[in-house]
Amino acid sequence: MIKKALGFTFALAALPFMANADDIQVAVASNFTAPVQALAPGFEKATGHTLVASFGATGQFYAQIKNGAPFQVFLAADDSTPAKLESEGEIAPGSRFTYAIGKLALWSPKDDYVDEKGDVLKQNTFAHLSIANPKTAPYGLAATQTLEKLGLTEMLKGKIVEGTNITQAFQFVSSGNAELGFVALSQIFKDGQVTEGAAWMVPEDMYDPIRQDAVILKGAANDAAAKAFVDYLKTPEAAKIIESFGYTLE
Template sequence: MKFITSGVALFAALAFSAAHADDVQVAVAANFTAPVQAIAAEFEKDTGHKLVASFGATGQFYTQIKNGAPFEVFLSADDTTPLKLEKEGDTVKGSRFTYAIGTLALWSAKDGYVDAKGKVLSDNAYQHLSIADPKTAPYGLAATQVLGKLNLTDKVKDKLVTGQNITQAFQFVSTGNAELGFVALSQIYKDGKVTSGSAWIVPAELHEPIKQDAVILTKGKDNAAAKALVEYLKGPKAAAIIKSYGYQL
């Protein structure tokens, strides 16, 4: 009898959880694709809520949000865009926070092509250098800052291949359309090591910090899943996943 009672209680708890589970529509900066996919699986398992992600460039998401896109949470690749949306009244007050600090890497799909100090960049023996669009993608802006600090802007300007976002910049290199390119470390890194090709992890002092902020958008103000996701991103399980992809917290 005791077993039946506990079984009924468990069934009721599961039914209650399922009945109160919600979807949350999330605009995710392209550099955070792999981590958020891992986080989404754990988030759904732990909370019952489902994270529905769209991936793209931060600047493009800003335009979409201003034009009424149905996003409820925004995981940006910078801290300025969420702040701008906050000032313009498009976010839930007090919900903005930094969920990760990104790392830039110079990467080639070829083993041994990029040396540990990035000298390949100044050697100028390559034909194409891939970057994300600096007007819409913070990692692309950081890449231009690195080139400026190294006095290479003019030398490489005719070699640049520009992707709409960091995913496309990565694809140009992975498919061989560019010998090397600036990518997010998270795209080529897992559990303490570069997973393919060769890379130079760009020193942080060569560009402005890539502080990535999250915020609940106005459309998500009454969605329990949106609030739950923001809290989950601050928790230890999400933090461990984020760090495993080379981000700082």
């Protein structure tokens, strides 16, 4: 059964009917795509609700929410956007919490192209470096902070190609349109290892912590499905899945 939502969406088949089962519309920062897909079966089995997810840039979701998009839960790629929504009275009181802490990686699908210290950036032998838009995507901001910390902003600015979100930034690299790029570790990591190519795990002191907060939006303040999903994110089962993609938890 396919459910429609704003942007790129997926839904998993509903399990046999359970009393009071509902669809839940969730706006998900694109770096968290794979974890949500992995979390959905367990959530649906435990609750009977059907998860309908839309993936995109956090800044774009903020604009959609302010314009009345019918999301019930928002999983952002930062903590500042949910905090802003909270200050504007757009969320259910007390619902904001950090569901994951993200990590940045410099990645290429080519084996051995990226060294363990990221010196490939200083060697400057590539034509294109992919990042997400730093104005709307927290991982893009983290990438620009890293380049600044390395003193490479001016040297590499002519080689940077920007994706609208971290998924597009990843696609630029995976398709070969950029030799390497800054991506979310979760896009290339599973069960303790990089799944393809070579990567530099950017030290966390090179960028501001990527604390990813979740909120229940005000229109769903009394929605049982929304509360069930948020509660599921806090379970040990969900924590194990989230950590398997390279995130850390509070």
